[in-house]
Amino acid sequence: xxxxxxxxxxxxxxxxxxxxxxxxxxxxxxxxxxxxxxxxxxxxxxxxxxxxxxxxxxxxxxxxxxxxxxxxxxxxxxxxxxxxxxxxxxxxxxxxxxxxxxxxxxxxxxxxxxxxxxxxxxxxxxxxxxxxxxxxxxxxxxxxxxxxxxxxxxxxxxxxxxxxxxxxxxxxxxxxxxxxxxxxxxxxxxxxxxxxxxxxxxxxxxxxxxxxxxxxxxxxxxxxxxxxxxxxxxxxxxxxxxxxxxxxxxxxxxxxxxxxxxxxxxxxxxxxxxxxxxxxxxxxxxxxxxxxxxxxxxxxxxxxxxxxxxxxxxxxxxxxxxxxxxxxxxxxxxxxxxxxxxxxxxxxxxxxxxxxxxxxxxxxxxxxxxxxxxxxxxxxxxxxxxxxxxxxxxxxxxxxxxxxxxxxxxxxxxxxxxxxxxxxxxxxxxxxxxxxxxxxxxxxxxxxxxxxxxxxxxxxxxxxxxxxxxxxxxxxxxxxxxxxxxxxxxxxxxxxxxxxxxxxxxxxxxxxxxxxxxxxxxxxxxxxxxxxxxxxxxx
Ligand code: NAP
Ligand code: MG
Numbered sequence: 149x150x151x152x153x154x155x156x157x158x159x160x161x162x163x164x165x166x167x168x169x170x171x172x173x174x175x176x177x178x179x180x181x182x183x184x185x186x187x188x189x190x191x192x193x194x195x196x197x198x199x200x201x202x203x204x205x206x207x208x209x210x211x212x213x214x215x216x217x218x219x220x221x222x223x224x225x226x227x228x229x230x231x232x233x234x235x236x237x238x239x240x241x242x243x244x245x246x247x248x249x250x251x252x253x254x255x256x257x258x259x260x261x262x263x264x265x266x267x268x269x270x271x272x273x274x275x276x277x278x279x280x281x282x283x284x285x286x287x288x289x290x291x292x293x294x295x296x297x298x299x300x301x302x303x304x305x306x307x308x309x310x311x312x313x314x315x316x317x318x319x320x321x322x323x324x325x326x327x328x329x330x331x332x333x334x335x336x337x338x339x340x341x342x343x344x345x346x347x348x349x350x351x352x353x354x355x356x357x358x359x360x361x362x363x364x365x366x367x368x369x370x371x372x373x374x375x376x377x378x379x380x381x382x383x384x385x386x387x388x389x390x391x392x393x394x395x396x397x398x399x400x401x402x403x404x405x406x407x408x409x410x411x412x413x414x415x416x417x418x419x420x421x422x423x424x425x426x427x428x429x430x431x432x433x434x435x436x437x438x439x440x441x442x443x444x445x446x447x448x449x450x451x452x453x454x455x456x457x458x459x460x461x462x463x464x465x466x467x468x469x470x471x472x473x474x475x476x477x478x479x480x481x482x483x484x485x486x487x488x489x490x491x492x493x494x495x496x497x498x499x500x501x502x503x504x505x506x507x508x509x510x511x512x513x514x515x516x517x518x519x520x521x522x523x524x525x526x527x528x529x530x531x532x533x534x535x536x537x538x539x540x541x542x543x544x545x546x547x548x549x550x551x552x553x554x555x556x557x558x559x560x561x562x563x564x565x566x567x568x569x570x571x572x573x574x575x576x577x578x579x580x581x582x583x584x585x586x587x588x589x590x591x592x593x594x595x596x597x598x599x600x601x602x603x604x605x606x607x608x609x610x611x612x613x614x615x616x617x618x619x620x621x622x623x624x625x626x627x628x629x630x631x632x633x634x635x636x637x638x639x640x641x642x643x644x645x646x647x648x649x650x651x652x653x654x655x656x657x658x659x660x661x662x663x664x665x666x667x668x669x670x671x672x673x674x675x676x677x678x679x680x681x682x683x684x685x686x687x
Contacts, residue, residue, distance in 0.1 A: 174275075177316050179650050180282070180308040183289075185300055185528070194300060197286035198526050201294060204237075209388035211240040214253035215402035218246065224408055226385045229297040229533035230524045230567035236295045237385040242409035247376070247417040250405040254347035254374040255423040257402045263344050263372050267325030270370045271318040277366070277397035278314035281307070284393070288358055291386045296357055297532030297567075299525045302488045305648070309359035310390075312651035313669065314366055320674045321370045328680075337685045342678040344372030345455070346425030349418040351411070351439070353431040354535055355491050355590075357383030362390055363651075363668055364428040364457075369403060371677040373425070376405040376418055380431075382535050384408045411435065419443050422450035426677065428457045430493075433588070433614075433661050436460040457676055459663040461588040462616030465498035466646055467605045467635070470505050471623040477501075478512035480621060481594070484645040486520055486572045489531050490592040491539075493662075494617040494639065494647045498578075498585055499596045500608050506598045510576055513594070514559045517572045522564055533567040534591055540568040543591030550575045550584040550595065560592070580608045588614070602627055610636050615659030619646040638665050 183190050210217040220240035228234040242250070281288065288310070289303035298306065327339040348368040352361040361379060368375045379387035391406045407414070415435075419427050419442050429439050436458040443454045466484060468477040484496030501509045525532035534540050540563070547561050560573035570592055578585050578595040585595050585608075599605035609618060619641035620631040628642055638658040639649055649656040655670025657663060666676055 174319060174322070177319050177652055179653065180311040180315075182301070182308055183285070183304045194286050194290065197290040198293060201287060201290040205294075206235055207237045209237065209239045209385070209406075211242055211246065211408065212391060212401060212404065212406040213246060213250050214257075214405070215400070220246070224381055224384055226295055226383070227536070228294045228567075229535050230569070232537075232567060234294070236291070237388070239384040239388050239408045242378075242407045242414050244414055244417045247378075247407055247409060247414040248421065250376045250407045251347055251349070251418060251421040251423050253402070254376050254405055258344070258346055258374040262374050262400075262403045265372065267321045267370075267372070270372065271321040271325070273394075273398045274314045274318035274321075274366050274370050277394055277399070278311050278318070280393050280397055281311050281314065285311070288386060288389065291389060292357060293525045293532075295385050296354060296383055296535065297525050298488055299530065299532055300528045303525075306356055306358045309356070309651060310362040313359065313363035316651050316669060317363075317367050317370050317674060320671065324674055324678070335687060337687070338682065340680050340682045342371070342675065343681050344678055346373060346452070347423055348373045348375050348426045348428055348677065349421075349424050350375055350377045351415065351418075351427065351429045351431065352380055352383075352387075354380035354382035355488070355493070357386045358390065360430050360668075361387050364430065365404070367674055368426075368428060368677055369399065371674050373677060374403045374405075376407050378407050378409060378411070378414060378418060381408070381410060415439075416442060420445070420447060422447040424454060425452055426455040426457070428677075430459040433460040436663065455676070457664055457666045459493075459657055459666060459668070460661060461590075461614060462493045462495075462658060462662050463498060463586060463588055463612040463614045464494055464496055464617040464637070464646055465500050465609050466496045466618065467500045467599070467609050467620045467631070468502065468505070468509055469602050469605065469620065469622040469624065469627055470502040471627070472505065472621040473623070474505050474508045474512055477621040478509050478516055480645040481509075481513055482516045482520075484647045485594040486517060486531060486592050487647055489534050489570065490594075491534060491590050492647050493658075494649065495590075496646050497589060497593065497595060498608075499594055500599050500605050501596065502599050502602060502605055506596075510558065510574070510596050513596070514574055517559055517574055517594075520572045522569050522571060524567070531569075531572060531592060533569050535568070537568060539591065540570065543570050543589060543593060546584055546587075546589045546591070546593060547573055547575070550578065550582065550593070553582040553584065554579065555582060555584065555595065558596075580611050586612050606630075606634050610634075613661040616662035617641065617646045617649075617658070619644065636660075638662065638667075
């Protein structure tokens, strides 16, 4: 955008088109209902969406920089992990020069246009996008079936969460958009407003390629910031489709730069750029800490202290005490451990069981997990493939390390032909200092650890550098109360599985090396994307 364009040109546009037409009164936020696939109608609709997505395999998306579609020399190929010969689609691949241009454009557009727009105007675009996404829900979910190997319910959950973020953040912006309540002072008018920050670099992971990507991107946009989105290289197609949808919903193309590229190559350019104001990142601890370090270094010409939102890995545990019902506990453990092949930051990867019921719970876990099916997710098995060849290799290595350290393979451990399939794997006799009890694996591998007593269980629970999700299953009131205080993690679940946080219901974010605890889907979240300005006028 030409930096001389300025605010005036747009003023008429957003007042006319948006302000007068839309009714400000909104239904209260409600989580999007998950699709019931036992209903034949829904099943047929989903199969139709799968066929439609398949028929469009190989489609290409160009970058979107400064409001223009840009062709690149190189492309990123997005592969079906359950059938790696299949190319789901391709997207352009940015160079360092393009990444630099994207941030410069985001800065100009921020200064000359987007920061001056009305919060309600921006919120309404999110509401419209939520409406469109709801209509095309199965297309987005079916894309994730092929691109990330999610089974139907996992893919549907991801799309529903994205809809929730749009609806929730739109309402949140309307709440935070006006002057905030202050203590009155005689002879003066005092106001405090939340205003936007500047260009925001959004770097999501591949594992919730709709929810987290859309959540971070729209939180940044609705608060009046411009965005450079660098999607994860394993999940660019679903992100490209979402950008198309945002534009259709009325998001001005200049405010959202779609800038796929290798994290290693363009990441440092985006993060280190003097005009980048905030980096909203979700991904591994290693990359998060690298971003933290690089963004802390002031660059020539930089006029602000960069902010970071860094949500990172986990080594999440479910503690089961001797008063728990072993059957129920085992069911909840299996749900948390193997959903989406264990590739959730919230996945249960440590099962800590009090000695008296250790054998019984472990036997039940094996019995339940034994029946889980593995296959191409278009056939809706319990587990699809893991994301790529390096994840496949790393998970296999960890299964070996677990045994080399003294763990006993109780279930799985093998792989399956045709794609990056790893069987649901249970390893028993794991000790709290074994590597598979401490390091994030990000695959379908559950480490079972025996605790001498409840006290010891708490100690093991808190013995990693992470602190994302966790839980306790118990029938003892006193222990449940202690768990609330002493189990140190951002999202603690008592007497249920430890995955599946809902927007608005369980704001999500982790402690310690799991991140900055930004609590996505909570009432504090949007404030991280803004700064407060206090204005006083004396009469
Ligand atoms: P990742 O390898 O850290 O990648 C995350 C993003 O960072 C990708 O877009 C990646 O790009 C980019 N990146 C890589 N190197 C970079 C650099 N030097 N500078 C800037 N960006 C860079 O994580 P992932 O494998 O996608 O996701 C799995 C991890 O995410 C797990 O650790 C999981 O626990 C965590 N996670 C956390 C949460 C949470 O809420 N705490 C939620 C979901 C996932 P490329 O794809 O091009 O490499
Ligand atoms: Mg990775």
